Amino acid sequence: MKQQIHIIGSGFSSLAASCYLAKEGFQVTVLEKNSTLGGRARQFKRDGFTFDIGPSWYWMPDVFERFFGDFGQKPSDFYHLDRLDPAYEVYFGESSSITIPGRLEEIFDIFEKEEPGSSVHLKKFIDSAKANYDTAILDLVYKPGISPLELVTPTTIARANQFLSTIRKEVRRKIKNPKLISILEFPVLFLGAKPSNTPAFYNFMNYADFGLGTWHPKGGMYMVVEAMVALAKKLGVDFKTDANVTKINTDANKKVTSLTVNGEEVPTEIVLSGADYHHTETLLDKPLRQYSESYWDKKIFAPSSLLFWVGIDKKLKNVKHHTLFFDSDFDEHAKDIYDNARWPDDPLFYASFTSITDPTSAPEGKEAAFFLIPLAPALEDTEEMREKYFDMIMTRFEKLTKQEVKKHILFKKSYCVNDFVKDYNSYKGNAYGMANTLLQTAFLRPKIKSKKVKNLYFTGQLTVPGPGVPPSLISGKIASELIAKHQK
Numbered sequence: 001m002k003q004q005i006h007i008i009g010s011g012f013s014s015l016a017a018s019c020y021l022a023k024e025g026f027q028v029t030v031l032e033k034n035s036t037l038g039g040r041a042r043q044f045k046r047d048g049f050t051f052d053i054g055p056s057w058y059w060m061p062d063v064f065e066r067f068f069g070d071f072g073q074k075p076s077d078f079y080h081l082d083r084l085d086p087a088y089e090v091y092f093g094e095s096s097s098i099t100i101p102g103r104l105e106e107i108f109d110i111f112e113k114e115e116p117g118s119s120v121h122l123k124k125f126i127d128s129a130k131a132n133y134d135t136a137i138l139d140l141v142y143k144p145g146i147s148p149l150e151l152v153t154p155t156t157i158a159r160a161n162q163f164l165s166t167i168r169k170e171v172r173r174k175i176k177n178p179k180l181i182s183i184l185e186f187p188v189l190f191l192g193a194k195p196s197n198t199p200a201f202y203n204f205m206n207y208a209d210f211g212l213g214t215w216h217p218k219g220g221m222y223m224v225v226e227a228m229v230a231l232a233k234k235l236g237v238d239f240k241t242d243a244n245v246t247k248i249n250t251d252a253n254k255k256v257t258s259l260t261v262n263g264e265e266v267p268t269e270i271v272l273s274g275a276d277y278h279h280t281e282t283l284l285d286k287p288l289r290q291y292s293e294s295y296w297d298k299k300i301f302a303p304s305s306l307l308f309w310v311g312i313d314k315k316l317k318n319v320k321h322h323t324l325f326f327d328s329d330f331d332e333h334a335k336d337i338y339d340n341a342r343w344p345d346d347p348l349f350y351a352s353f354t355s356i357t358d359p360t361s362a363p364e365g366k367e368a369a370f371f372l373i374p375l376a377p378a379l380e381d382t383e384e385m386r387e388k389y390f391d392m393i394m395t396r397f398e399k400l401t402k403q404e405v406k407k408h409i410l411f412k413k414s415y416c417v418n419d420f421v422k423d424y425n426s427y428k429g430n431a432y433g434m435a436n437t438l439l440q441t442a443f444l445r446p447k448i449k450s451k452k453v454k455n456l457y458f459t460g461q462l463t464v465p466g467p468g469v470p471p472s473l474i475s476g477k478i479a480s481e482l483i484a485k486h487q488k
């Protein structure tokens with residue numbers, strides 16, 4: 001008889017783990033509280049428009065190749081990928097924007113034009129970023145985060161200074177142009193923390209950005225979810241949607257015996273939770289929780305977000321598939337996210353218009369628009385605030401890109417802190433987990449294996465290696481390897 005394992009949640013980490021565990025010979029059932037799979041990467045469709053409701057940047061294509069490769073497959077067996085060229089555009093003010101091309105050589109030219117001499121520094125910076133990427137992605141991030149010794153390798157010893165310096169310091173050491181600084185500091189925002197609080201070693205995100213490029217799966221990021229679900233089903237994984245887990249039941253030996261799902265007891269032998277870590281622990285009796293409320297409260301969480309999906313009745317001009325609006329003060333906005341926890345006065349924002357490169361996402365002649373404002377978690381989220389900020393960014397958007405947009409809106413749907421809590425049981429409504437600061441990296445993150453419950457494991461963006469789709473795939477692999485090692 002196969003050993004039974006139940007996975008809570010169907011985000012990328014759970015989907016990845018389900019494939020690895022089924023391949024290892026476990027009988028795997030995925031329990032997802034929502035009616036569709038994919039966790040934060042679900043899809044929203046309306047009137048011929050299709051939107052990804054979570055991730056939109058497909059970075060680190062090698063991690064996806066490695067995942068599918070573990071099953072003798074390739075991403076192209078499931079979805080079509082395009083490398084975006086240009087990769088993205090960044091606005092710094094009216095008539096002031098920089099477009100980042102898809103190729104590194106052209107990016108050097110852009111830097112040189114903005115700040116003579118900067119391309120030489122950029123080249124050195126990207127060389128070091130590539131070396132860090134190779135160290136991190138080929139080795140470090142696949143470690144289970146059990147011991148500090150995992151981080152001790154000849155390469156990391158040689159690069160120890162990069163764990164003590166920050167991205168902010170490294171970027172500013174040679175590059176002086178504020179626009180170029182913003183462009184080089186932006187990729188670490190994916191890790192959920194300020195550049196001033198992120199180790200310089202994480203400049204491997206700059207290699208991911210400039211070196212490996214920005215890709216788009218035709219049909220959107222949801223195609224990756226569909227691919228992983230198809231693979232998991234082929235491997236024998238059973239999926240149950242609308243399956244809300246409300247209790248993890250244990251015996252006197254501190255072993256999970258069953259889960260309460262929609263009020264019914266479902267016996268199980270092993271549990272892996274890909275739901276937010278804090279929430280999963282609340283499903284246990286108090287003495288079996290590893291981390292106190294004050295532990296969680298002291299952690300630096302990745303931002304929450306105010307999101308809008310908007311159908312527009314015309315094609316837009318002066319924007320790219322990915323467009324960033326850095327025309328306001330990043331440091332002030334960052335303070336409102338990390339230090340003061342308040343609604344920002346003048347927020348930066350990000351927009352995506354997938355229909356510019358992917359005609360499947362909007363009816364002909366129309367544009368599918370997605371807007372994102374990063375916010376502090378746990379902010380008071382009201383309809384009035386959402387409307388106020390939508391109006392604020394639309395006014396700026398029209399001015400910066402020199403076109404009328406508001407009167408061309410067919411519909412809009414918003415999403416914010418309260419939705420993250422309601423839909424994903426997200427701690428304080430965080431959008432993408434716990435930040436990768438120095439003190440929240442590797443063995444310092446919440447553990448994959450429960451220290452108190454024998455057959456309970458965790459995966460996902462709050463564990464190792466951290467936030468983002470590629471790290472979630474890696475997390476699923478790490479957790480399943482640990483389970484196979486302990487439980488078989």
Ligand SMILES: Cc1cc2nc3c(=O)[nH]c(=O)nc-3n(C[C@H](O)[C@H](O)[C@H](O)COP(=O)(O)OP(=O)(O)OC[C@H]3O[C@@H](n4cnc5c(N)ncnc54)[C@H](O)[C@@H]3O)c2cc1C
Pocket residue numbers: 008009010011012013014031032033034038039040041053054055056057058059243244245246274275276279305307372423424425431432433459460461462466467468469470472
């Ligand atoms: C707006 C946004 C933009 C992003 N942009 C990017 C990007 O461009 N590129 C990138 O790489 N990453 C991006 N990310 C981050 C990335 O999406 C996440 O890191 C990743 O999807 C997290 O996957 P996960 O497996 O940790 O969990 P999740 O996706 O959070 O999945 C957890 C699942 O558990 C379910 N669940 C919770 N409680 C229960 C319960 N009690 N019973 C049953 N099920 C339960 C939830 O419903 C959910 O489906 C973005 C995230 C957001 C929100």
